[in-house]
Amino acid sequence: MNYRAVEVAGEYVASLDNGADWREEIESLADKVEADAAWFNAMGAVQDAEVWFYDQDDQEYRSVAFDEPLEVAACVGNVARLDGERFAHTHAVLSRRSGQALAGHLNAATVFAGEVYLRAFEEPLEREHDEVTDLDLWL
Amino acid sequence: MNYRAVEVAGEYVASLDNGADWREEIESLADKVEADAAWFNAMGAVQDAEVWFYDQDDQEYRSVAFDEPLEVAACVGNVARLDGERFAHTHAVLSRRSGQALAGHLNAATVFAGEVYLRAFEEPLEREHDEVTDLDLWL
Amino acid sequence: MNYRAVEVAGEYVASLDNGADWREEIESLADKVEADAAWFNAMGAVQDAEVWFYDQDDQEYRSVAFDEPLEVAACVGNVARLDGERFAHTHAVLSRRSGQALAGHLNAATVFAGEVYLRAFEEPLEREHDEVTDLDLWL
Numbered sequence: 418m419n420y421r422a423v424e425v426a427g428e429y430v431a432s433l434d435n436g437a438d439w440r441e442e443i444e445s446l447a448d449k450v451e452a453d454a455a456w457f458n459a460m461g462a463v464q465d466a467e468v469w470f471y472d473q474d475d476q477e478y479r480s481v482a483f484d485e486p487l488e489v490a491a492c493v494g495n496v497a498r499l500d501g502e503r504f505a506h507t508h509a510v511l512s513r514r515s516g517q518a519l520a521g522h523l524n525a526a527t528v529f530a531g532e533v534y535l536r537a538f539e540e541p542l543e544r545e546h547d548e549v550t551d552l553d554l555w556l
Numbered sequence: 557m558n559y560r561a562v563e564v565a566g567e568y569v570a571s572l573d574n575g576a577d578w579r580e581e582i583e584s585l586a587d588k589v590e591a592d593a594a595w596f597n598a599m600g601a602v603q604d605a606e607v608w609f610y611d612q613d614d615q616e617y618r619s620v621a622f623d624e625p626l627e628v629a630a631c632v633g634n635v636a637r638l639d640g641e642r643f644a645h646t647h648a649v650l651s652r653r654s655g656q657a658l659a660g661h662l663n664a665a666t667v668f669a670g671e672v673y674l675r676a677f678e679e680p681l682e683r684e685h686d687e688v689t690d691l692d693l694w695l
Numbered sequence: 696m697n698y699r700a701v702e703v704a705g706e707y708v709a710s711l712d713n714g715a716d717w718r719e720e721i722e723s724l725a726d727k728v729e730a731d732a733a734w735f736n737a738m739g740a741v742q743d744a745e746v747w748f749y750d751q752d753d754q755e756y757r758s759v760a761f762d763e764p765l766e767v768a769a770c771v772g773n774v775a776r777l778d779g780e781r782f783a784h785t786h787a788v789l790s791r792r793s794g795q796a797l798a799g800h801l802n803a804a805t806v807f808a809g810e811v812y813l814r815a816f817e818e819p820l821e822r823e824h825d826e827v828t829d830l831d832l833w834l
Contacts, residue, residue, distance in 0.1 A: 418720045420709035420727065420811075430595070430634070430681065431559035432695040435688050442557045449559065456708070456736065456812040458595065460632050460647040462610055470792040471740055473764040473807050481794045486612040490647045490659035491630045491769045491788065493738050495708070495810060506810070508738040508768045510630065510649050510788050510796055512659035514609040516620045518649055518798070520657070520768035520790035529612050530689050532634055532645070533559075534595040534675075536812075542708065549713050550808050556710040569734070569773070569820065570698035571834040574827050581696045588698065597734065599771050599786040601749055625751040629786045629798035630769045649769065649788050651798035653748040655759045657788055659796070668751050669828050671773060671784070672698075673734040673814075 419556040423538040433531030439463060440523060443505040443533060447496045452537035459492035461531035466511055468521035476551035483519060487511040490518065497542035497555045558695040562677040572670030578602060579662060582644040582672060586635045591676035598631035600670035605650055607660035615690035622658060626650040629657065636681035636694045697834040701816040711809030717741060718801060721783040721811060725774045730815035737770035739809035744789055746799035754829035761797060764807065765789040768796065775820035775833045
C-alpha cells in the first residue's frame with residue numbers, strides 16, 4: 418500500500434446545475450478552485466446515468482446505461498491529473514422508485530439536483546498507467 | 557454550478573442511540589453543536605427504514621417503507637437551515653441479509669447502532685425553494 | 696446520542712495493493728500513521744468479497760460470500776481500538792456488471808485496485824461491549 422500525508426488547500430460545498438453532466442460539474446468545480454488533487458462526496462438525483470463496470474479479466478470497462486430518473490444515494494470520488502486534465506474519478510450508488518440500488522463507476526449522468534462536498538489538497542495527484550490492472554492509478 | 561469555500565467550525569464523531577430516529581439523531585447532533593451547515597458520513601444498522609424517491613415528473617416524493625432490520629452500508633448527507641430549523645438531508649444505502657442493497661433519501665429509520673462523522677462549517681447554508689425542481693436547495 | 700469534538704491528527708490518501716485484503720490494507724495504513732481513531736472513505740474494485748449482515752434478533756453476524764469481481768462503489772468506515780488492536784469498521788457498497796448493488800459490513804475482500812482517504816483524529820476511540828446490541832461500540 419502506498420500512501421501520502423496531505424494538507425488541505427481548501428474545502429467547498431457546491432450545488433450542481435440541473436441538466437448538466439454530473440461528473441463534468443465536479444471537474445468544473447475542481448477547475449474553478451484549481452484543485453489538482455481532491456476528495457469528494459456527493460448526493461442528489463439524476464435524470465439518467467451511464468455506469469461502468471471494469472472487467473478485471475479482459476481489462477476493459479463495460480458500460481450500462483439507465484435511461485430513467487434515479488436518486489444518487491451516495492457518490493464518492495477523487496480528483497487527480499490524467500493526461501494533463503483534471504479527472505474526477507466518480508463512483509456512485511443510485512436508486513429506483515422501488516428502493517432498488519444500482520452502482521458502479523459513474524461515467525456520465527444528467528443532473529437533476531446535486532450537492533457536493535469537495536476537499537482540495539496541496540499535493541497534486543497524477544494518474545499513471547498501472548501494468549497489473551491496466552488502469553490509470555495514482556501514487 | 558454554484559459553489560462556496562467553507563471554513564470548518566468543528567468536527568465530531570457520534571454514536572446514535574438504539575431505538576431513536578436516525579435522521580433526528582443527526583439533527584440533534586447539529587443542534588447540540590449549533591451547526592447551521594455541515595457535511596456528514598454515517599454507517600451502522602437500523603431496525604426499519606422509510607426511504608423516499610423523488611418523482612422528477614410529478615415533482616412529489618414517493619415513500620417506500622422497509623419494516624425489517626437493515627445494515628446502513630453508507631450514509632451521506634448535509635445539514636442546512638430549512639424553514640427556520642436545522643434539516644439533515646440524508647441519503648442512505650441499506651442492505652439485507654442476502655447482501656441486496658436498497659437506497660434513497662432516508663426520511664426515517666429506527667437506529668439499531670449508528671456511527672457518524674460530522675463536519676460543521678462556519679458559513680450557514682439555507683434551503684430555499686427552487687422553481688425548476690420544486691425542491692428546497694441551497695446556494 | 697453520544698458525541699465528541701475531535702481534532703485532526705493528519706489526513707492521508709492511499710492506494711491499496713492489488714491482491715491484498717481490503718480491510719487489512721486500511722488497518723495497515725492506520726498502523727503506519729499510528730491512528731487510534733480515524734474516519735475513512737474508499738472506492739475501487741475487488742476480486743471477491745465477504746459481507747456480513749448483523750442478525751439483530753439472534754445478535755450474530757451472518758456472512759455472505761461473493762466470489763466474483765465487484766466494483767467498490769462506496770466504502771465508509773472508521774478506525775478504533777478493539778481488544779488492543781486497530782480495527783477498521785468497514786461498510787461497503789459493491790456492484791456487479793449489470794449495475795446491481797450489493798452491500799453490508801465488509802469483513803474481507805481481495806483488492807483489485809483501491810483508493811482511500813483517511814482522516815486521523817487526536818483522540819483515540821475505543822470499542823467496548825454494548826449490552827443492548829451485543830456489539831463492540833465506541834463512545
